[in-house]
Amino acid sequence: MELSDLRPIADYYHSKLAQVAPDFKRYLYTQINWDARVIGIKGERGVGKTTMLLQRIREKYTNPDDTFYISLDHYWFKTHTLQELVTFLYNHGITEIYIDEVHKYQDWSSILKNLYDQYADLRIVYTGSSTLEIDYSKVDMSRRQTLYTLKGMSFREYLEYEGVIKMNPVALESLLSSHASIAMDIISKTKILKEFNRYLEHGVYPFYKEAGSDFLVRLKEVVNTVIESDMPAVEKITYETIEKCKKLFMIIAEKVPMQPNAERLAASLGTTRDTLLRILYKLDKAEILEMLTVELKSYKKLVNPAKIYLGNTNLMYAFTPKIEIGTLRETFFIDQLSAVSTVQMPAKGDFLVGGKHLFEIGGPGKDFEQIAGIPDSYIAADEIETGYGAKIPLWMFGLLY
Numbered sequence: 001m002e003l004s005d006l007r008p009i010a011d012y013y014h015s016k017l018a019q020v021a022p023d024f025k026r027y028l029y030t031q032i033n034w035d036a037r038v039i040g041i042k043g044e045r046g047v048g049k050t051t052m053l054l055q056r057i058r059e060k061y062t063n064p065d066d067t068f069y070i071s072l073d074h075y076w077f078k079t080h081t082l083q084e085l086v087t088f089l090y091n092h093g094i095t096e097i098y099i100d101e102v103h104k105y106q107d108w109s110s111i112l113k114n115l116y117d118q119y120a121d122l123r124i125v126y127t128g129s130s131t132l133e134i135d136y137s138k139v140d141m142s143r144r145q146t147l148y149t150l151k152g153m154s155f156r157e158y159l160e161y162e163g164v165i166k167m168n169p170v171a172l173e174s175l176l177s178s179h180a181s182i183a184m185d186i187i188s189k190t191k192i193l194k195e196f197n198r199y200l201e202h203g204v205y206p207f208y209k210e211a212g213s214d215f216l217v218r219l220k221e222v223v224n225t226v227i228e229s230d231m232p233a234v235e236k237i238t239y240e241t242i243e244k245c246k247k248l249f250m251i252i253a254e255k256v257p258m259q260p261n262a263e264r265l266a267a268s269l270g271t272t273r274d275t276l277l278r279i280l281y282k283l284d285k286a287e288i289l290e291m292l293t294v295e296l297k298s299y300k301k302l303v304n305p306a307k308i309y310l311g312n313t314n315l316m317y318a319f320t321p322k323i324e325i326g327t328l329r330e331t332f333f334i335d336q337l338s339a340v341s342t343v344q345m346p347a348k349g350d351f352l353v354g355g356k357h358l359f360e361i362g363g364p365g366k367d368f369e370q371i372a373g374i375p376d377s378y379i380a381a382d383e384i385e386t387g388y389g390a391k392i393p394l395w396m397f398g399l400l401y
Helices: 003-019 027-031 049-060 082-091 108-118 131-135 155-161 172-187 192-202 208-234 239-253 262-269 273-285 313-319 325-337 394-398
Strands: 038-043 068-071 096-100 123-128 146-150 289-292 307-310 351-353 357-362 377-381 391-393
Touching (some): 003 049, 027 049, 038 049, 049 068, 082 096, 108 123, 172 394, 192 313, 192 394, 208 239, 239 313, 289 325, 307 313, 325 394, 377 394, 391 394
Parallel strands (some): 038 146, 357 377
Antiparallel strands (some): 289 307, 351 357
């Protein structure tokens, strides 16, 4: 390999780096230990993983050619291998490499392991849009890497991204005890309910700004790519199974929140209950579905979900024909809380958070009748700017990360 052979991917790297905006950084950026030798960043498609890599390069390197960024779905890798590229770069003095879309490259985990073992001072930061591929990789990378998950944008991040308010995340316990004073400070600076409604429709994915009026169309393409491309990258699945995944997703999208009968749902797809559950858990792991279970959710023990939601409210606007306000509220709540805690289906109320706090979700007139007398119980109420006591504005649960 010669230096001229790198021109296509070097040009691609430079053009991507020139386009990235350095100002707004996702919440995870400051949480990453950038000194680790191998860093993995997994997460849903479209949430800003590539941007994070490029922001790190711009922050760390005065000369961008002191490092290198590659995307493994680039056509250059049709005729070249990752191993030969890394060897060439290392021999030319580059000891830190940023790798995007690892799930697009066969046996990526084995290759990263070998590179880690071969070059003692080589550092790699990689991302993968498919959370499944990274978690189910065949080679044990657990002792060699630090792994992070990037969620979709929180409401707090959206407010900063829009230039409305910049504030630090609020811990759940602090929110429960001090929500009134926090809310008063925020509503003195903006019309928070107007911003909240905008977020519900388009604020989870940072690419909404560049997509403009095409955002929901682009979001549909994201989901299609997850099912058609990312899931087959995890394991060998047939075209017929891919079509069943699409059909299942649309059935759920049209009936959220679904309280599924696994046997009946499997029959409608022409498959078995076990296969249905495996598909459901894959879609949940990919974050385009959110399953609510009575037990703590485990991907090793596939139990029948009590309820199934779409992964976030933006997906509802893209796929649900008629949006029911109660479902929209619940979808927002479980999406935001699942980023910072466990969420389960309780015997009473709507959600049990962290195995301790019980929540009912509703509108401004929601009362405590259904959870009266239960310790650590709260109402998350929509359409109110401030709360009192155990009644907390729903929008405030978007400040947690």
